[in-house]
Amino acid sequence: MTKSDDDLQALLIKAVPNLRAFANSLCGDPTRADDLVQDTLVKAWSNLEGFERGSNLKAWLFTILRNTYFSELRKRRREVEDADGALAERMSVMPEQQVHMDIVDFKKAFGSLSDDQKEVLLLVGAEGFSYEEAAEITNAAVGTVKSRVNRARVALNKALGFEDGENFNSNGEFGSITRAVSRG
Amino acid sequence: MGTGSDPKRGDSVTMQAPLPVELQGQIGQRLREAYVELINEPVPDRFVALLQKLKQREDQGQGGQS
Numbered sequence: 001m002t003k004s005d006d007d008l009q010a011l012l013i014k015a016v017p018n019l020r021a022f023a024n025s026l027c028g029d030p031t032r033a034d035d036l037v038q039d040t041l042v043k044a045w046s047n048l049e050g051f052e053r054g055s056n057l058k059a060w061l062f063t064i065l066r067n068t069y070f071s072e073l074r075k076r077r078r079e080v081e082d083a084d085g086a087l088a089e090r091m092s093v094m095p096e097q098q099v100h101m102d103i104v105d106f107k108k109a110f111g112s113l114s115d116d117q118k119e120v121l122l123l124v125g126a127e128g129f130s131y132e133e134a135a136e137i138t139n140a141a142v143g144t145v146k147s148r149v150n151r152a153r154v155a156l157n158k159a160l161g162f163e164d165g166e167n168f169n170s171n172g173e174f175g176s177i178t179r180a181v182s183r184g
Numbered sequence: 185m186g187t188g189s190d191p192k193r194g195d196s197v198t199m200q201a202p203l204p205v206e207l208q209g210q211i212g213q214r215l216r217e218a219y220v221e222l223i224n225e226p227v228p229d230r231f232v233a234l235l236q237k238l239k240q241r242e243d244q245g246q247g248g249q250s
Contacts, residue, residue, distance in 0.1 A: 009235050016231050021222035038234060045238045106214045125212050126219035153203050156211055 008048075012041060015061050018127065022062060025122050026069055028111055036072075040065040059129065063137045066119060073115070109159035117152035124149050 019040060023033035043064050044051070051060050110118065123134040124145070131149075135142040202208070 009239055012235055013227070013232060016227050017223045017225070020225065020227070021219055024222050025219065034228065034230070037231065041231065041234060042238070045235075106218055110215070110218070121215065122219070125215045150202050153208055153211055157203055157207060160211075162207070 011057055012044065012061075015058050016041075018058065019061060019065055022122055022127065023065060023069070025110070025126070026066070026115065026118055036065055036069055039068050043068065056133065058127075059133050059137055062123065062127070062129075066137065070115070106160065109156055109161075112159045113152055113155055116148055117155060120145050120148040121152040121156070 016037060019037045020033060023036040023040075024030055027033055027036065040061060044061055047064075051057065110121075113121070119138060120134055123129045123137060124131060129137065131142050131145050135145045138145065140148075203211070
C-alpha cells in the first residue's frame with residue numbers, strides 16, 4: 001500500500017466515522033474529538049511505512065488515536081496541576097436527575113467511568129475488537145484488558161443506578177434487580 | 185443467582201465478580217446503540233479535504249511518480 005494509492009484514501013475515509021465515535025466517547029468533547037481524528041489521520045499518513053500491509057488498519061488507526069489522546073492528557077495534567085478538578089468539571093455535564101435506562105442517562109453514566117474503563121469498553125463492547133486486539137491497541141496484557149472490561153461493566157452498572165451500594169451487596173437483592181432490567 | 189452471596193459491603197467498586205450475563209447484555213446493547221448513533225453522524229468535509237491535501241502534497245513531492 002502506497003500513499004498515492006486511491007484505495008488508501010478510501011480506507012482512511014471509511015474509518016473516520018468509527019474514529020470520531022471512539023474519540024467523542026473517550027473525551028466527551030466533539031471539537032476536541034475531531035481534532036484528535038485529524039491528528040490521527042495526519043500521523044497515520046506520515047507513518048504509513050510503520051503499517052504492516054495485511055494487518056488491521058482500523059486497529060492501527062485506533063492505536064494512534066488513543067496514544068495521541070493519552071499523551072495529550074498527560075501533557076495537560078502536567079500543565080494544569082488541578083487535573084482532577086478539570087476532569088471532574090468536564091464530566092459533570094448534567095445535574096443529578098432521576099436515573100432511567102435511556103440513552104441520555106446512559107451517556108452520563110458512561111461519562112463517569114475512568115478513561116481506562118471507557119477505552120476498553122468502547123474497543124471491546126462497542127467496536128467489537130477482540131480482547132487480544134484491544135490488548136494490542138492499548139499496549140496492555142490481555143488479562144488486564146479483561147479485568148478492565150469487567151470493572152468497567154460493574155462501574156457502569158452502578159452509575160446507571162442498578163446498584164445503590166445497598167441492594168447490590170445485600171443477599172438476593174441483586175438478582176431481582178437483574179431480572180427487572182432484563183425483562184422490562 | 186450466584187452473585188447474591190457477596191459477604192462484604194461497600195466493596196463493590198473493586199469487586200472482581202463479573203456481572204450476570206443478562207445484565208452484561210443489557211449494558212452492551214445500550215453501549216452499542218449510543219455508539220452507533222455517533223458512527224452514523226455525517227462526516228465533516230474537513231476530513232475528506234485533509235486526505236486530498238495530504239495526497240496532493242505526496243504526488244507533487246514525488247515528481248512524476250504517481
